[in-house]
Amino acid sequence: MTERMRGAVLTALGEPPVVGALPRPVPGPGEALVRVRRVGLCATDLKISSGVFRPALGLPLVLGHEIAGEVVESRAPSVGKGARVACHPYLTCGRCPPCGGGRSNTCRELRLLGLDRQGGLAEYLAVPAGNLIPLAAATTYEAAAVTMDAVATTWHALRVRGRLGPGDRVVVVGAGGLGLNAVQVAAGLGARIAVVEPDTARRRAALEHGADHAVAPQDVGVLRGWAPDGAELVLEVSGTRAGFEAGARLLGTGGRVVCCGYCPGAEFGLESMDLVGRELTIAGSRGNTREDAVAALAAVERGDIRPRIDSVHELDQVGDAFARLMSGEARGRVVVSL
Ligand SMILES: [Zn+2]
Ligand SMILES: [Zn+2]
Known part of the structure; x- marks a missing residue:
C-alpha cells in the first residue's frame, strides 16, 4: 500500500491550497527523499495559484520551491540519510547551450519545483540529489529555505548580472x-x-x-x-x-x-x-544558478546576510500564510513549517 503524507495542494486556480493527504513520493535512482521542514512562499506561488503560470502537470499541484529539510532516504552517493539540506529548486538538463555556457538558470528545459514538478509544501519531497546543498549545523531551516530563492536570486542579479x-x-x-x-x-x-x-x-x-x-x-x-x-x-x-x-x-x-x-x-x-x-x-535576471545558491548560502552562514522572515505558519494555517503574502504587508518572507 502506498504510504501517505500531509501536504498543501492547489486544487483550483484562484484559491489558496488546501491541506490534505496525498501519496508519499518514492525517490528514483539518483534521488533523495527529504522530510521537508520549512518552505518559503514567493510571489511566483501567487502567479501559479492565480493561473498566470500554468503548471506543466496540471492540477492538483503541491506548490513550494524554497525548501529545506532532512534527508530520510538516499539513492545517491553524494548525500546520506540524516543530512540537513537546502534544496535548489531548478531542475536543469546540463546539456543545452545555456547550461554549457554557465547560464543553467536559463536552461532550455528548465523546470521549477512546485510548478513543473511537485513542490515542497508537503511532508516529503523526492528530488535529484544534485539539487541538495548541505547546511552548517547552526543554519536554521527557514534561513536556508529562503536563501534558495529570495537571497540567491538577488545574489545573481546584483553580482552576476549587475x-x-x-x-x-x-x-x-x-x-x-x-x-x-x-x-x-x-x-x-x-x-x-x-x-x-x-x-x-x-x-x-x-x-x-x-x-x-x-x-x-x-x-x-x-x-x-x-x-x-x-x-x-x-x-x-x-x-x-x-x-x-x-x-x-x-x-x-x-x-x-x-x-x-x-x-x-x-x-x-x-x-x-x-x-x-x-x-x-x-x-x-532570471532566478539563480546552483553556484549562486551555494555562494549565497555561504554568505548567510558567515552571518553576512540575515534573510528576512516575516512570519512562520504551521501547515494547517497555510491559508493564512497565503493571505499574508497576498496582503502585500509582509516584511520579508512568509514561511510554512511542516
Ligand atoms: Zn520564487
Ligand atoms: Zn539545459
Missing part, C-alpha cells in the same frame, strides 16, 4: 521579500544603497539592513543629492513600469538597470536617445 562592486551606488526599487535581501547582498559588497519603496515599514527595514536612503516613489528627487552623477546600477524588483521608470531616471552615464521583477504584459523601456547617448544597459 556586476556590482565596492563603492558603487545602487538603487533598489521595491523592498519586499527580494528587495530587503538585495539590500543586504549589496551592503555585503560594500556598495552604497538607496531604496525606492512606497511602504513606510519596508523603508524602515531597508535602512536597518544597510541602505543609506529609503524614499517613497514620489520623493526620488531627494536621491539626486546622494548620487549627483547618477547611480551605477538600478535593481528593479517591483515588476512595475512605474518602478522601472523611477529607477531608470536615477541612472548615471554607462549605468545598468537589472530587472528581476516582472509582470506579464508590462513593457519596460528607455527613451532611445537617452539609451544610446548615455550608453545605458537594460539587463534581465
Whole structure:
C-alpha cells in the first residue's frame, strides 16, 4: 500500500491550497527523499495559484520551491540519510547551450519545483540529489529555505548580472521579500544603497539592513543629492513600469538597470536617445544558478546576510500564510513549517 503524507495542494486556480493527504513520493535512482521542514512562499506561488503560470502537470499541484529539510532516504552517493539540506529548486538538463555556457538558470528545459514538478509544501519531497546543498549545523531551516530563492536570486542579479562592486551606488526599487535581501547582498559588497519603496515599514527595514536612503516613489528627487552623477546600477524588483521608470531616471552615464521583477504584459523601456547617448544597459535576471545558491548560502552562514522572515505558519494555517503574502504587508518572507 502506498504510504501517505500531509501536504498543501492547489486544487483550483484562484484559491489558496488546501491541506490534505496525498501519496508519499518514492525517490528514483539518483534521488533523495527529504522530510521537508520549512518552505518559503514567493510571489511566483501567487502567479501559479492565480493561473498566470500554468503548471506543466496540471492540477492538483503541491506548490513550494524554497525548501529545506532532512534527508530520510538516499539513492545517491553524494548525500546520506540524516543530512540537513537546502534544496535548489531548478531542475536543469546540463546539456543545452545555456547550461554549457554557465547560464543553467536559463536552461532550455528548465523546470521549477512546485510548478513543473511537485513542490515542497508537503511532508516529503523526492528530488535529484544534485539539487541538495548541505547546511552548517547552526543554519536554521527557514534561513536556508529562503536563501534558495529570495537571497540567491538577488545574489545573481546584483553580482552576476549587475556586476556590482565596492563603492558603487545602487538603487533598489521595491523592498519586499527580494528587495530587503538585495539590500543586504549589496551592503555585503560594500556598495552604497538607496531604496525606492512606497511602504513606510519596508523603508524602515531597508535602512536597518544597510541602505543609506529609503524614499517613497514620489520623493526620488531627494536621491539626486546622494548620487549627483547618477547611480551605477538600478535593481528593479517591483515588476512595475512605474518602478522601472523611477529607477531608470536615477541612472548615471554607462549605468545598468537589472530587472528581476516582472509582470506579464508590462513593457519596460528607455527613451532611445537617452539609451544610446548615455550608453545605458537594460539587463534581465532570471532566478539563480546552483553556484549562486551555494555562494549565497555561504554568505548567510558567515552571518553576512540575515534573510528576512516575516512570519512562520504551521501547515494547517497555510491559508493564512497565503493571505499574508497576498496582503502585500509582509516584511520579508512568509514561511510554512511542516
Ligand atoms: Zn520564487
Ligand atoms: Zn539545459
